[in-house]
Amino acid sequence: MIEVTNLHKRFGAVTAVEDVSFRAEDGVVTGLLGPNGAGKTTTLRMLYTLIRPDRGSAKVDGLEVADQPLEVRRSIGVLPDARGLYPRLTAREHIEYAGSLHGLSGATLDKRIGELVELLDMKEIEHRRTEGFSQGERMKVALARALVHGPRNVLLDEPTNGLDVMSTRAVRTLIRRLKEQGHCVVFSSHVMQEVAALCDRIVVVAKGRVVADGTPDELRTRTGKDSLEEAFVTVIGSDQGLMQ
Amino acid sequence: MKTLLTAVFRKEMRDHLRDRRSVSSVLGGSLMGPILFAVMFTVLASWNRQDKPLELPVVGRAHAPSLMAFLERYGVQLSDAPADYESRIQAGTLDAVLIIPEDYGKDFSAGRSAKVQLVMDNSRNKARFTIRRAQSLLSQYAGVLGTQRLMARGVAPELASPVRVEEVDLATPERLAASILNMIPLFLVISCFMGGLNVAIDTMAGERERGSLEPLLLNPVQRGTLVVGKWLATTVFSCTMVVVVAVAFVLVAKRVPLQDLGVKVSLDAVAAAGMVGAVLPLSLLASAMQMLVATFARSFKEAQTYLQLLMMLPMIPGMMLALSPIESQTWMFMVPVLGQELLVSELMRGEPLGMLPFVLSTVGCVALAAACLAAISRLLSDEKIVFGRS
Numbered sequence: 036m037i038e039v040t041n042l043h044k045r046f047g048a049v050t051a052v053e054d055v056s057f058r059a060e061d062g063v064v065t066g067l068l069g070p071n072g073a074g075k076t077t078t079l080r081m082l083y084t085l086i087r088p089d090r091g092s093a094k095v096d097g098l099e100v101a102d103q104p105l106e107v108r109r110s111i112g113v114l115p116d117a118r119g120l121y122p123r124l125t126a127r128e129h130i131e132y133a134g135s136l137h138g139l140s141g142a143t144l145d146k147r148i149g150e151l152v153e154l155l156d157m158k159e160i161e162h163r164r165t166e167g168f169s170q171g172e173r174m175k176v177a178l179a180r181a182l183v184h185g186p187r188n189v190l191l192d193e194p195t196n197g198l199d200v201m202s203t204r205a206v207r208t209l210i211r212r213l214k215e216q217g218h219c220v221v222f223s224s225h226v227m228q229e230v231a232a233l234c235d236r237i238v239v240v241a242k243g244r245v246v247a248d249g250t251p252d253e254l255r256t257r258t259g260k261d262s263l264e265e266a267f268v269t270v271i272g273s274d275q276g277l278m279q
Numbered sequence: 280m281k282t283l284l285t286a287v288f289r290k291e292m293r294d295h296l297r298d299r300r301s302v303s304s305v306l307g308g309s310l311m312g313p314i315l316f317a318v319m320f321t322v323l324a325s326w327n328r329q330d331k332p333l334e335l336p337v338v339g340r341a342h343a344p345s346l347m348a349f350l351e352r353y354g355v356q357l358s359d360a361p362a363d364y365e366s367r368i369q370a371g372t373l374d375a376v377l378i379i380p381e382d383y384g385k386d387f388s389a390g391r392s393a394k395v396q397l398v399m400d401n402s403r404n405k406a407r408f409t410i411r412r413a414q415s416l417l418s419q420y421a422g423v424l425g426t427q428r429l430m431a432r433g434v435a436p437e438l439a440s441p442v443r444v445e446e447v448d449l450a451t452p453e454r455l456a457a458s459i460l461n462m463i464p465l466f467l468v469i470s471c472f473m474g475g476l477n478v479a480i481d482t483m484a485g486e487r488e489r490g491s492l493e494p495l496l497l498n499p500v501q502r503g504t505l506v507v508g509k510w511l512a513t514t515v516f517s518c519t520m521v522v523v524v525a526v527a528f529v530l531v532a533k534r535v536p537l538q539d540l541g542v543k544v545s546l547d548a549v550a551a552a553g554m555v556g557a558v559l560p561l562s563l564l565a566s567a568m569q570m571l572v573a574t575f576a577r578s579f580k581e582a583q584t585y586l587q588l589l590m591m592l593p594m595i596p597g598m599m600l601a602l603s604p605i606e607s608q609t610w611m612f613m614v615p616v617l618g619q620e621l622l623v624s625e626l627m628r629g630e631p632l633g634m635l636p637f638v639l640s641t642v643g644c645v646a647l648a649a650a651c652l653a654a655i656s657r658l659l660s661d662e663k664i665v666f667g668r669s
Contacts, residue, residue: 046662080666083497084497085493085496085497085662085665085666086662086666087662105499105500105501106499108497108498108499109499113494113497115493115494115497116493117490117491117492117493117494118490118493118494119489119490119491119492119493119494120489120491121294121489121491122489123294123297123298124290124293124294124297128290128293132286132290133494133498135282135283135286136283136286136287136495136498136499136500137498137499138282138283138499140282177494180494181494181497
């Protein structure tokens with residue numbers, strides 16, 4: 036479970052996150068929706084401990100991220116904004132490395148890698164070096180690396196960005212699977228349709244603030260619009276982020 | 280902690296052993312120095328070969344029979360000079376030609392200075408040794424004759440030479456050799472910086488440029504552990520290069536005819552091990568320094584530029600030592616780079632060294648390396664470094 040309260044972060048003269056609060060429950064997919072530059076990535080980076088908030092609090096399973104970064108990192112699996120791979124290592128070696136840094140080894144690690152290879156359909160690329168991988172293949176490796184330690188909370192920053200239809204479907208399937216298993220899933224997207232297709236709860240962020248928070252139905256009721264698309268335009272005040 | 284460190288180290292080693300650029304720069308780069316060294320000394324030795332008898336073509340041998348006899352007595356092989364000797368000397372096929380003019384005998388008998396000509400091209404290094412030997416034999420002959428003439432006239436020969444210069448060469452053969460071989464410490468020190476160069480850049484600047492730094496920092500591992508693991512891998516590459524260079528130098532020193540140069544060097548396996556031991560602590564520091572610089576750099580390219588400048592650093596004391604060896608003071612061993620270069624050149628001169636210089640130079644390097652690693656760990660907690668600056 037993730038709880039964010041009044042997070043605030045500024046870089047020099049630029050305020051990236053003004054005031055963000057939301058809750059993401061276990062077994063629920065929470066979508067952070069907002070146009071580019073709304074503060075989604077900065078919010079996630081504060082959640083996954085790589086940026087210190089100036090104000091406010093962010094808790095993962097009750098642990099304050101700023102105070103116990105190592106414990107928090109153990110309980111989250113993250114697909115960060117930068118998801119680079121090592122071109123000279125194979126897909127399997129990437130997962131192994133992440134696993135060993137989480138303290139896994141031997142048969143436990145092997146079994147876990149086997150499960151992930153199965154789950155993400157990576158059999159063919161498992162023993163290939165990642166140099167020359169397609170976007171979709173790279174995404175699979177990055178996801179497997181993020182999930183190797185079986186984290187309860189999963190944070191995904193724009194997971195379907197740049198993917199083709201098949202890979203997008205694979206990612207969506209994975210997110211649904213994680214939800215069924217009772218994980219707390221938070222993902223960010225600037226694409227409304229993406230969020231509508233997957234999320235139980237939508238947190239709309241614009242200019243560093245949460246402008247709407249609720250289930251898709253609640254959003255529609257609140258704005259008095261029938262389609263989620265129009266509801267989205269109403270709350271952020273522009274049509275940025277809609278698929279044309 | 281230890282298993283995490285091993286995990287980081289093993290991944291970096293595996294990654295970089297697969298990197299052709301990292302591996303070939305270690306192996307290829309390390310052979311450059313020894314090969315250069317071998318070529319230089321082989322050429323030098325072939326010029327200076329002392330066991331070769333002096334060959335001296337002469338024009339007008341018949342005019343000075345006693346001089347000819349004197350020269351032959353000293354092992355000079357005399358021959359008749361070819362007609363085109365001047366152009367041959369200029370072309371480099373002849374070193375020097377002795378010309379005895381027709382009136383040599385007349386002047387000689389009359390007690391005047393009899394003139395002989397030594398034709399040569401002094402700009403050619405290869406001929407210089409022949410010329411020097413011919414000159415010294417000729418002046419020796421003149422000296423002997425002069426002494427005899429003075430004695431025949433009842434004059435003490437000492438009167439004719441009020442000052443006699445005696446050359447006392449204090450340089451032992453080992454010292455002389457060391458001054459020539461001063462390039463070896465420089466090469467070893469540069470190896471420390473060359474060996475891990477590519478690894479240091481790739482593991483810090485490259486990691487961020489690839490976008491793999493953010494995922495790496497997401498693991499529940501202390502920054503310090505990551506940094507030390509990466510540093511160990513860089514150090515292995517750096518140390519490997521130092522060892523390869525040292526072994527190559529020893530092999531080359533065995534093959535190159537150093538004795539022909541009158542040079543005796545203690546460059547056996549034991550001395551080489553001492554040199555490697557002296558230089559290795561610098562590898563620890565060089566790797567840490569390079570990683571620190573690569574952490575600041577915004578890209579792989581930028582890191583390369585900075586680190587090439589950093590390579591100049593060991594060159595400065597190295598060049599100074601090679602050109603004008605200085606008397607070492609104890610504190611100097613503490614100074615990284617300078618300390619290692621001094622240690623190696625002292626070792627090559629075959630001078631006895633206590634443990635103290637080794638300890639001092641190691642302490643200097645290790646302390647500075649630790650400071651660099653701590654700085655890198657701190658930088659990796661800096662948002663501006665991790666996510667880039669604009």
